[in-house]
Amino acid sequence: xxxxxxxxxxDFQLLKNVKEVKLAKNYxxxxxxxxxxxxxxxxxxLIKILGFYVFGVIFRGLRIKGKKNLKHLKKERFILVSNHxxxxxxIWIGSLIFPRKIYVTMLQSNLGLPFVGKILRVAxxxxxxxxxxxxxxxxxxxxxxxxxxxxxxxMPEASIKPYHVGIRKFLSGAFRFAxxxxxxxxxxxxxxxxxxxIQKLYKKKPRIHLHILEPVEVVLGETKQQTLTLxxxxxxxxxxxxxxxxxxxxxxxxxxxxxxx
Numbered sequence: 252x253x254x255x256x257x258x259x260x261x262d263f264q265l266l267k268n269v270k271e272v273k274l275a276k277n278y279x280x281x282x283x284x285x286x287x288x289x290x291x292x293x294x295x296x297l298i299k300i301l302g303f304y305v306f307g308v309i310f311r312g313l314r315i316k317g318k319k320n321l322k323h324l325k326k327e328r329f330i331l332v333s334n335h336x337x338x339x340x341x342i343w344i345g346s347l348i349f350p351r352k353i354y355v356t357m358l359q360s361n362l363g364l365p366f367v368g369k370i371l372r373v374a375x376x377x378x379x380x381x382x383x384x385x386x387x388x389x390x391x392x393x394x395x396x397x398x399x400x401x402x403x404x405x406m407p408e409a410s411i412k413p414y415h416v417g418i419r420k421f422l423s424g425a426f427r428f429a430x431x432x433x434x435x436x437x438x439x440x441x442x443x444x445x446x447x448x449i450q451k452l453y454k455k456k457p458r459i460h461l462h463i464l465e466p467v468e469v470v471l472g473e474t475k476q477q478t479l480t481l482x483x484x485x486x487x488x489x490x491x492x493x494x495x496x497x498x499x500x501x502x503x504x505x506x507x508x509x510x511x512x
Contacts, residue, residue: 270363272378274385280377280392281354287373294373295349302339303346311337312446312458315347320437320463324351328397328434329466331404332425332486334418334494335411336441336459343461344404344439345375354396355404356424377403379424390431397432407483414456416443417502418491426482430469436482438464438490442498457500464493 282288307313323329331353333344341355352375359378362368372378380386397403405425412419418440429436443457467489470481495501 269360270365272359272363272368274359274378274380274382276384278380278385278388280389281396291373291375292350294370295345295375298342298374299346299349302342307339307343307346307459311456312444312460313343314444314458314460315463316460317463320465321348323435323437323466324348324402325400327466328400328432329402329437330397330425330429330432330434331402331437331439332407332490333404333439334415334441334490335406335408336415337413338411340411340441341404341406342374347461348402351402353402353404356406390428393428394432397428397434402437403428407486414443416498416500418487418494421483421487423479423483426469426479426486430475430478430482434469436467436469436486438467438486438493440464440490440493440497442494443500445499460497462493462497464489 303313331344333340335341337343341357345353345355354375354377356379357371357376359381361371361376362378364371377389380389393403405428407421407425408419409422426436428434440462442460442462444460446458467482467486469478470485472478472481491502
């Protein structure tokens with residue numbers, strides 16, 4: 252997720268040949284065309300089979316904990332947040348919630364990824380506009396969508412850093428969305444588990460587990476900026492404490508340049 256007018260440096264790139272993307276003034280961020288929605292349904296279904304079950308569960312050892320907390324999504328408005336540690340981590344969360352509809356914010360430039368950009372868009376990817384004019388339009392559509400209790404996933408770390416140990420610094424966008432739309436925040440935390448003896452024979456990377464935490468309410472401050480700061484810091488602390496308690500690889504044992512082979 253990108254704060255308006257703030258550039259994000261990426262530690263990881265899917266493809267180098269990214270086309271420049273410019274959004275039209277009347278760009279439809281949340282496409283409700285019935286044919287588009289039907290195509291989206293079958294696209295996510297295929298992604299869930301191949302990306303979630305086959306690659307995630309079988310090859311990456313993905314396991315889910317805290318599914319009971321998904322019940323909250325039926326009752327109230329929610330912004331979902333997660334650490335950004337794998338190219339498929341947002342897809343795994345979307346697949347987990349499927350068939351319930353979920354939208355995932357992404358960089359506007361992701362639309363320029365050859366082939367992948369179109370798949371992301373059809374699957375529920377929502378580009379964050381890079382101009383103030385479109386940002387106003389985007390926020391209006393976002394509030395409308397959240398009022399329907401449609402979950403929106405935002406990655407507050409912004410960029411992907413594969414298998415990073417710990418929770419990185421958050422940007423404010425996700426918490427601004429929650430405050431503006433009177434929505435709660437549902438944290439998802441990816442933690443790492445050491446492979447067992449058999450898994451060590453064919454897998455060097457740790458297993459990935461996805462844990463769903465309890466909802467967090469926006470912390471109201473005396474000013475809007477204070478509200479964003481207090482809420483962002485609270486969610487970051489909750490996710491950091493949870494990661495270091497439940498992950499086999501813990502933040503204090505790694506520095507910023509540490510890598511998992």
